[in-house]
Amino acid sequence: MLATRMEAWKQRTLQEGLQEGLQEGLRKGLQKGRQKGRQEGRAAMLLRQLERRFGVLPDGVRERVSAAGTGLLEEWGLRVLEAGSLDEVFASPRESGLHPNAC
Secondary structure, eight states, rough: HHHHHHHHHHHHHOOOOOOOHHHHHHHHHHHHHHHHHHHHHHHHHHHHHHHHHSSSOHHHHHHHHHHOOOHHHHHHHHHHTTTTTTOOOOOOSSOOOGGGGOO
């Protein structure tokens, strides 16, 4: 009888642990998916802004934007407002000559 209760407790504990693990994995997966979606949205918006301002973009620019992290996308998104060329958008802050608060 004790062995039966122990086995039932073991199975219940195992099921609860498995359920918690699945929920945590799902939560992390959804969070990662939302983050990736936001990053892709920022990249798409920046590409549209760059095309609107500078015309047809070289493939290298598209690749660079697509591979960039959120921080760079935000920085470049601000720079495009004042930049006179693609080089100014992608230059380091010191090289760009743009207002430091714009980056």
